[in-house]
Amino acid sequence: MVDDSAAVRERLLALCAQLPGIELCGGAGSVEEAAALVRRERPDVLLLDIHLGALTGFDLLRQILPERPELEVIMITSGAIAPYQAMARRFGVRHLVDKARDVARLPGLLGEQARARLTVE
């Protein structure tokens, strides 16, 4: 869970903690912290904010996707998501969620990921 706002991070981590089949790897507030966390914890799914202070979620993906091409990424931002869609697709990101208005989509998306992994294992 990567977001530069500690309040948003806490809120989303609390939301994820209630979902069955999901184990939280932790939260990070910057690209640097997030890259270290992904390398250490090796999560299956990354919830990733687009605007991360001095850098962007895309900058993080550029660093970690070459090492973790199978990582499933759900990008989150506030407001309109359409302008980001083409860029997200270039990085193989299938899901973009408006965290201000559409946070209710997250449990479903995360549940899908959890179920997909259970089936594989």
Place this chain on the structure above:
Amino acid sequence: MSQLVKAAETAAEPLGQQYLTFGLGPEMFAIRILSIREIIEYGGLTSVPMMPAFVRGVINLRGSVVPVIDLSARFGRGESEVLRRSCIVIAEVERDGERQELGVMVDSVSEVLEIPPRDIEPAPAFGARLRPEFIRGIGKVDGRFVIILDIGKVLDVEEMAALSALTEPAE
């Protein structure tokens, strides 16, 4: 998968080169998405009396009052009309070490894309119909030119305040 390989191939690119492109009048502009917080539909503005023409009004963004700048008016090209695809781009600028959110009214928002430094040329010294300090460079995107703005300069709060003092009616 080929998309991911593409991302890997460009891993050596400098970071933070993503730009939001948008239309204003006949031209395409771009700002680095590092300075952008979010993009919202145009609406919900409260006009504020005695403000210069380039301050369109204020909006309530999750409880904070955010001034909205009419970019066309700020460029001295007259007030923008509200169009079907008009948007407000919420940008964050720094003033005296403090971050401030400002809205920027644009005709339409296109997309976020990457413009590597090699595709950016310095701003022309003349002929751009825009104050040269507002321009960071001219980017080439699919054979089109986009004017990359220095949003810190465009939204320089002190300069805008000085301008508004000039336009205040004399007593």
